Amino acid sequence: MILAPSVLAADFGRLAAHAREALDAGADWLHIDVMDGHFVPNISFGAPVMRGLKTLVEETNTPFDVHLMIEEPDRYLEDFAAVGADLITVHEEACPHLHRTVQAIHALGCRAGVAVNPATPLVTLEEIAPDLDLVLIMSVNPGFGGQAFIEGSVGKVRRCRQLLAGSGSRALIEVDGGVTPANVRSLTEAGADVIVAGSAVFRGDVADNVAAFREATVTRA
Numbered sequence: 001m002i003l004a005p006s007v008l009a010a011d012f013g014r015l016a017a018h019a020r021e022a023l024d025a026g027a028d029w030l031h032i033d034v035m036d037g038h039f040v041p042n043i044s045f046g047a048p049v050m051r052g053l054k055t056l057v058e059e060t061n062t063p064f065d066v067h068l069m070i071e072e073p074d075r076y077l078e079d080f081a082a083v084g085a086d087l088i089t090v091h092e093e094a095c096p097h098l099h100r101t102v103q104a105i106h107a108l109g110c111r112a113g114v115a116v117n118p119a120t121p122l123v124t125l126e127e128i129a130p131d132l133d134l135v136l137i138m139s140v141n142p143g144f145g146g147q148a149f150i151e152g153s154v155g156k157v158r159r160c161r162q163l164l165a166g167s168g169s170r171a172l173i174e175v176d177g178g179v180t181p182a183n184v185r186s187l188t189e190a191g192a193d194v195i196v197a198g199s200a201v202f203r204g205d206v207a208d209n210v211a212a213f214r215e216a217t218v219t220r221a
Contacts (some may be wrong), residue, residue: 001217002186002194002211004029004065007053008044008113013050016056022201023056023092029065030057031176036070039094042145047076050083057084060205065194067115067176069142070094074101081108083175089113090173092124102120102131110217113174117142118150122163129167134194135160141176149178161191166217181209181216188217 005027010018019030029220030053035044050064057064063086070076073090073193080088088105091113095101105112113134118141125135137160139153160173174194175187186197201209 001188001192001213002028002172003201003213004031004194004196005201005210006031006033006176006196007049008033008197009202010138011202016201018206019053020056020060021206021209022033022204023060023062027201027206027210029063029194031065031067031198033198034066034068034070035143039071039091040069042143047079047083050080050085054084063087065174065196067113067136067196069115070092074104077101077104077108081105083108085110087111087113089115089134091115091117091142092120093117099131100114102128105213106131113171115142115165115176118153122156122160123202125160125163126167129164129169129171132169132171134172135164136174136176137192138177139175139179142177147178149180149183154176154183154190157187157192159192181212182184184213184216 005022027090035042037043064084065087066085067089088110102112111133113137117138140147140149172193175192176196179197180200
């Protein structure tokens with residue numbers, strides 16, 4: 001399991017230090033949730049905040065996992081690539097020319113992901129699946145942290161794994177929204193590779209929280 005803490009839930013007064021706590025505890029990626037107040041009903045942050053974390057990710061060789069919950073993401077792809085994005089994920093619902101957007105992400109030297117909202121059927125990814133590096137299954141309605149996990153997401157992850165296998169895609173499956181140590185194992189057993197967690201990592205003792213995620217996914221005889 002790749003654990004990607006969402007810095008949206010971190011303490012912005014000590015963002016780099018709080019993010020470092022998660023990495024020191026064994027987190028793998030840093031997940032950057034970018035919201036514009038249009039595609040989702042909230043505003044978060046953009047490329048300047050990533051620039052502030054760039055020294056940390058370079059020192060620790062940590063991938064920047066950027067999730068663009070924004071309208072017209074093509075306008076900003078270069079900006080996020082310029083500040084160190086390793087993987088850029090856009091929403092299927094925000095991209096009328098999704099193949100072109102994925103091509104543009106790859107042309108910038110980044111891996112490309114596509115996210116789908118809870119009510120968006122996986123069939124919308126059938127044609128693009130072979131070109132993807134990641135599929136992000138939203139397990140809450142995007143826009144706010146701390147929401148309750150949508151239980152049907154486990155089945156959606158399982159169906160997504162089947163879709164990817166059927167298309168020959170080697171894309172990773174990422175899950176974002178309401179994931180905790182209590183439900184993470186069901187997701188990894190269904191086929192999830194990457195787990196995004198915000199409040200469940202940054203609220204309380206970060207090291208203990210990361211350890212709880214690892215313990216929850218340990219396979220025992």
